[in-house]
Amino acid sequence: MNIRFRVLPALALAMILLFAPQVRGEQPGTGAAPAATPAANAPTINIDKTSLNNGGDILVTGKAPAGSQIYVEVFSADKKVRANRFDGKKDEKTGKIPYKFYITTDMPAFYKILVPKDMDGELVKAKADGSKWKYSEVLKKIGADAAYSAPAKIKIDNYQATIMASIIGSRGTLLPEMDEKATKSESMKLAKGRFRSVGNLLGANVEVQADGSYSAKFKLPASQAPGKYNVTVTAVTDRIKEGDKETVKKVKSEVASFENKIAFPTMYLNNAGTSINLLWPFLLCLAISIFGILMGAGGGFILNPILVTLFPLPHTIVAGTVMPTVLFAQATGIMNYNKVKFINWKLGVGIGCAMLVGGFIGPKLTEMITLDQFKFLFGWVLLVLAALMFWQTTPGYLANNKKEQAIMKEFKKRAEEAAKAKG
């Protein structure tokens, strides 16, 4: 019996250790692309504001050589986020599945390329492809790969994952660093996984006049990273095609910067890479946890899908953050049941051990799937749950449950009396 009471403080201690905040150094903004030495015909750049309040409109204007294509690259200069991708798709050439895992922590928290208005058609086409659109292909089609520079040289770790390694929960063996070209192409895939939609990564809103002067109205959406943003203009003056090879002549402008400011209760989530008005998750969590108690279950399975659909939060962060919030409620629940000796430790620990192993593997899988797969799988889980809930409201179940509840009350009463008598 004493052992039981020794287990609880140990669990509590483990919890405290778990909640100790992770210290993670924030890298200073070194990822900004070095400004190209201004060439004689480099485009000029002007922005009409130097600071924004949680997003807003900014007008970029300037003059480039006449007849050139103008691309405007906007990115968060000092906030970086994590992006990862698991490559489990069969390679069409070799017929093998690569099982490679790519991860970077250097992805700019915001990244967008503005392209000339007349390329809108391509973007509309890409949007029609839904979630299957390919960032690198679209970039190439509209020639915007000439402007793609900020994420092109980020450090990407790549791992060879194996089934065994996944079970142990490691990312696999770290492979040698990729060359510049492979890094660039992988960075596009990571960027697509991170920013998801065509509209987030590309916008056709640069107006170019015949004399080369241009203006681009750019809207920084709300809930983006605070801090410094860099804007660079790339003017493609000439494209020379020789067979398959294309030489692109381009000139870059100097870097213009603006600041995005946010104020409490909107705060920047370092790991998620977005700002969020903290009142919303608070109210949502409050409402759902009350509802969860009325229902006799936790609320995580309602809270998580709502969080991923309503907010620009990555599914990994949502899953990883909601889980610890229920830990405390579970611990108090266990303590209360234990007081009246309403827990069979042999049964609980027995099945608990199996669940321990499952809990070890699950979070690894979260990391390996994309948001769309997450939503798809979760959708089915919810349908099953809905069926379970429905079954619990059928007359047969209710009648049976009534009996059980009566027995349970009787047992509880006895248990409480026994506990009182002892105490």
Added chain:
Amino acid sequence: MKVEFWGQEFEVNMWVGCTGGFLIAIMSSMFGFGGGPFMVPLMTVALRLPMYIVVGSSLLAIFFNTAMGTMRHMQFGNFDLILFLAMFPAAIIGGYIGPMIAKKVSPTVVKRIACAGLLLLGLNLLGVY
């Protein structure tokens, strides 16, 4: 395995219990919820245990999963402290308010609402609408 509870003995098929628990744990830790709504039916239906032994013991089993899942999510850097601090107090306050309201509403009605809500949410995630 034989389990004794309040003077009654139950025969539990641990193979079924552990396999089911393992699968539920993978799923729930992957999506970041507790797993109670799956564990209770598993233990009552598949293991044929009465409700009064299931409520406490399933909570204990789930706690193992949540603790491990939390640790692993943190290891992978999936934990955001600020978001956590915004939701944690809400969960605790909810934990106090919930039981107060619970006496006044019928759990069957709540479950029916939940069922409809889950159905809508699930179909939304699947992109049906």
